[in-house]
Amino acid sequence: MFKLSANPWLTGTRPTTTPESDAATVVSTSKTIAQLHNVTKIYTNGCCSLRSVNLRIHAGDFLFITGDSGAGKSTLLKLLYGAEQPSEGQVEMEGNLLRNLRGRALAHLRRRIGVVFQDYQLILSKTVEENVAVVLHAQGFARSEIRRRVGPALRMVGLAAKAQCFPEQLSGGEQQRVSIARAIVHTPPLLLADEPTGNLDTHNAWTVLQILKRLHTIGVTVVVTCHNEQLVQAFAQRIIRLEAGNLRELPLST
Numbered sequence: 001m002f003k004l005s006a007n008p009w010l011t012g013t014r015p016t017t018t019p020e021s022d023a024a025t026v027v028s029t030s031k032t033i034a035q036l037h038n039v040t041k042i043y044t045n046g047c048c049s050l051r052s053v054n055l056r057i058h059a060g061d062f063l064f065i066t067g068d069s070g071a072g073k074s075t076l077l078k079l080l081y082g083a084e085q086p087s088e089g090q091v092e093m094e095g096n097l098l099r100n101l102r103g104r105a106l107a108h109l110r111r112r113i114g115v116v117f118q119d120y121q122l123i124l125s126k127t128v129e130e131n132v133a134v135v136l137h138a139q140g141f142a143r144s145e146i147r148r149r150v151g152p153a154l155r156m157v158g159l160a161a162k163a164q165c166f167p168e169q170l171s172g173g174e175q176q177r178v179s180i181a182r183a184i185v186h187t188p189p190l191l192l193a194d195e196p197t198g199n200l201d202t203h204n205a206w207t208v209l210q211i212l213k214r215l216h217t218i219g220v221t222v223v224v225t226c227h228n229e230q231l232v233q234a235f236a237q238r239i240i241r242l243e244a245g246n247l248r249e250l251p252l253s254t
């Protein structure tokens, strides 16, 4: 099994954050990693996407956010990684109110979040390996550290053999796995995945969710939006459902 302690990918040093900020630190803790306090989101066109939503995400959670198209799932994730601001209420990350963070403090917090998008968002002119390394280059990691991290991240998603391929030479499922490797290569304690299975067939969707589950077992807090309730129920994890901007926590399935 993939072990946190034995994995160089999760034990390397990084130049701009402290060792405590590695994913390892969230294992077995029950502290709150993120919280939404009475969050309402109204877009500039008047569309109300979320209505007075309260949500607490604990370190170590594997949380599914489900709901119909337009229910507000992506909006909720965007608020968590600061791509959108609430119209009312507050978003808190690791004890910091996002709206109070600027410059380096905001950049530091964002480095502690990995994001996976439904449409992969890979750079077509770069190889798989280069796509994964992009984040590390941007964060100022040393070349030796980048080499040390990229291989294990690709192995984690089962794509070591495709390191030199370009995205267009990969299937959709493989491209999504590259985007997961890119999202976790800097060892963020929190991974947000926005409909990572949305473009995939059932087999590939299941593979992607298994990878996210494996990340969870080694200490990453995972939040996944997914409109496929059958898939979500099969995973027997914490589930919240958004219905027209209102949030409802579903009883844990067994």
Ligand SMILES: Nc1ncnc2c1ncn2[C@@H]1O[C@H](COP(=O)(O)OP(=O)(O)OP(=O)(O)O)[C@@H](O)[C@H]1O
Binding pocket: 043, 044, 045, 047, 048, 049, 067, 068, 069, 070, 071, 072, 073, 074, 075, 076, 227
């Ligand atoms: N940038 C925007 N400007 C205006 N309205 C927006 C914007 N982004 C989202 N919305 C609206 O907010 C509502 C929620 O959208 P959101 O993308 O969060 O839903 P979703 O549950 O993720 O949907 P889907 O499953 O189809 O991706 C929708 O009515 C949508 O049209």
